[in-house]
Amino acid sequence: MAADSITATPETSRVRGLPGLQALGFNRAQSIAFLLLLAFLAIGPFFLYPVFLMKLLCFALFACAFNLLIGYVGLLSFGHAMFFGMGGYLAAHSAKVWGFTPELAILTGGAMGALLGVISGWLAIRRQGIYFAMITLALAQMVYFLCLQMRFTGGEDGIQGVPRGRLFGVFDLSADLSMYWLVAAVFLIGFLLINRVIHSPFGQVLTAIRENEPRAISLGYRADDYKMLAFVLSATLAGVAGGTKALVFGIATLTDVYWAMSGEVVLMTLLGGLGTVFGPAVGAAVIVTMQNYLAEFGAWVTVIQGGIFVICVVAFRAGIVGEIARWLRVRL
Amino acid sequence: MPDTILDSGAILETAGLTKEFLGFVAVGDVSLKVRRGSIHGLIGPNGAGKTTCFNLLTKFLQPSRGTIHFDGRDITRLKPAEVARLGLVRSFQISAVFPHLSVLENVRVALQRQRGGSFDFWRSDSVLRRYDDRAMELLEDVGLIGFTHRPAGELPYGRKRALEIATTLALDPVMMLLDEPTAGMTAEDVDRVVSLIRRVAAGRTVLMVEHNLKVVEGLCDTITVLTRGRVLAEGDYATVSRNPEVVAAYLGTDPSIAGGTHHG
Ligand SMILES: Nc1ncnc2c1ncn2[C@@H]1O[C@H](COP(=O)(O)OP(=O)(O)OP(=O)(O)O)[C@@H](O)[C@H]1O
Ligand SMILES: [Mg+2]
Numbered sequence: 001m002a003a004d005s006i007t008a009t010p011e012t013s014r015v016r017g018l019p020g021l022q023a024l025g026f027n028r029a030q031s032i033a034f035l036l037l038l039a040f041l042a043i044g045p046f047f048l049y050p051v052f053l054m055k056l057l058c059f060a061l062f063a064c065a066f067n068l069l070i071g072y073v074g075l076l077s078f079g080h081a082m083f084f085g086m087g088g089y090l091a092a093h094s095a096k097v098w099g100f101t102p103e104l105a106i107l108t109g110g111a112m113g114a115l116l117g118v119i120s121g122w123l124a125i126r127r128q129g130i131y132f133a134m135i136t137l138a139l140a141q142m143v144y145f146l147c148l149q150m151r152f153t154g155g156e157d158g159i160q161g162v163p164r165g166r167l168f169g170v171f172d173l174s175a176d177l178s179m180y181w182l183v184a185a186v187f188l189i190g191f192l193l194i195n196r197v198i199h200s201p202f203g204q205v206l207t208a209i210r211e212n213e214p215r216a217i218s219l220g221y222r223a224d225d226y227k228m229l230a231f232v233l234s235a236t237l238a239g240v241a242g243g244t245k246a247l248v249f250g251i252a253t254l255t256d257v258y259w260a261m262s263g264e265v266v267l268m269t270l271l272g273g274l275g276t277v278f279g280p281a282v283g284a285a286v287i288v289t290m291q292n293y294l295a296e297f298g299a300w301v302t303v304i305q306g307g308i309f310v311i312c313v314v315a316f317r318a319g320i321v322g323e324i325a326r327w328l329r330v331r332l
Numbered sequence: 333m334p335d336t337i338l339d340s341g342a343i344l345e346t347a348g349l350t351k352e353f354l355g356f357v358a359v360g361d362v363s364l365k366v367r368r369g370s371i372h373g374l375i376g377p378n379g380a381g382k383t384t385c386f387n388l389l390t391k392f393l394q395p396s397r398g399t400i401h402f403d404g405r406d407i408t409r410l411k412p413a414e415v416a417r418l419g420l421v422r423s424f425q426i427s428a429v430f431p432h433l434s435v436l437e438n439v440r441v442a443l444q445r446q447r448g449g450s451f452d453f454w455r456s457d458s459v460l461r462r463y464d465d466r467a468m469e470l471l472e473d474v475g476l477i478g479f480t481h482r483p484a485g486e487l488p489y490g491r492k493r494a495l496e497i498a499t500t501l502a503l504d505p506v507m508m509l510l511d512e513p514t515a516g517m518t519a520e521d522v523d524r525v526v527s528l529i530r531r532v533a534a535g536r537t538v539l540m541v542e543h544n545l546k547v548v549e550g551l552c553d554t555i556t557v558l559t560r561g562r563v564l565a566e567g568d569y570a571t572v573s574r575n576p577e578v579v580a581a582y583l584g585t586d587p588s589i590a591g592g593t594h595h596g
Contacts, residue, residue, distance in 0.1 A: 023456060193454075201444060201460055202453040208441045211430040218390065218424075219442050219503060220416035222449075229451055 025199030029330035058245035063280035065237035071275030079140030085257025087239030092252035113239020158253030273319030343368040349398035373552035419506030431485025442502035490521030
């Protein structure tokens, strides 16, 4: 890449990372964290249940997509479940009814997220702060209601028995380990795409808008257009995450469009570290693991989860990764 | 009288410009003409409506009545980003930098406007390095070369104002609106900013709000005095400062400023 030939200019503005990874925009600490992540993805399925890992990665991607909006634009959406859940429905429907191959079904989920993102963003993006959160919540509730009523979603039953199918029409994904590699790839692509967005000319303007919106406008940037694109990107990736999850479990249900799911992704992101690159994935991992291992406590899971959340917010305000980064004096 | 009359026509002209907040007239029936190539001062006591005027001119506020023409175009209905794109660029009364971006990146974000929109989220931001040289030149111009990689939020106040000017200049604006560029600065910083404004005003038009009358006297070709949202007087410094109404308006609110009028 041409980028590498210019890196020799005296002191670039960011502390650059390991040679191969700097093109991705990672600093040194982030490069190391990323290598650890790759290692985890590669050996994880040989130590942990692939289905558990796949669930974790779907939520991790969902949280990363959400973080793009709150961490880098400063917009708190309280309706992200609509993108995640509807992405799931569309992926499930297209795989089961239209016979789409898994990669196309996942892309269909993403397209659904994008479409919903355009519609809801058009309605919400001009609002600030709590009004933005309220409008996105209201829209998500409408989507939930539609999902409850429409035929294609299967109402209370959801869409069940969704086949994983064959990747590109060739590779059978019915074995969990095969499916795992697809999910890991989807997560990795999504994760890297988000990172690229942050470190792109677009991301630079986005940062400027978050830092001082009137000033960015006074420089001639139409702030709403930039926020809108970020919103749609976030919604698209949330749709991809939801679609992938539907294929993993072979089912799409109301749970994923319910407002509690919007809350859960907020929780994951805050817990892991809002505005950090790795935080949302870590937050998602913690929550999913907790739900998994605390399942035997039944209804108490929510209470325990709430308690842990309160402790985290009080003890480490910047989130797990945020606090580690502060402690190590690096950006993660 | 100014010695550099590039074009005697007005570059910015308002007619009957009015802004009411719930019946309170913050700016009332202001008809302002700013000559192309001039440095025009907008002065007046606190709460006179100077910042509101700036907000109206740059469309951060929508006027209740009146029209604004810039460079031969009616900009009354435009959005603020559009006004900026026409080359009418403002600074803010409260220092406006991007605090967590480096000093260099602050200027570069403005230079980046040359690309048009920056919606290319798939491209690496290393393409922005082509603006580094120009950014360094601008930083050198305002004496910030030693601060390039510091987060802008860590700069001392006077340096932040200098950075703001560099950022505004990066857009190569036709006209700059500066809202109290020297407020809160040490005497040394004031001198630096004044000579900077004089230098960068060449080939542009500047409209500035300023409380420091010494600065106004030294820089401005024409001065408009605003009180309670209305134009009280207009003319060059000598004329305006002799106007008894102006002296009264200043004495009535802030004697310390009026004291400055008599500065030798
Ligand atoms: N958004 C607003 N809503 C209501 N009143 C406002 C608003 N903005 C300004 N005002 C009022 O309009 C008047 C003019 O304010 P403005 O900020 O323009 O004054 P100014 O001349 O810039 O004063 P200063 O020298 O203190 O900066 C003030 O009385 C202020 O309280
Ligand atoms: Mg003011």
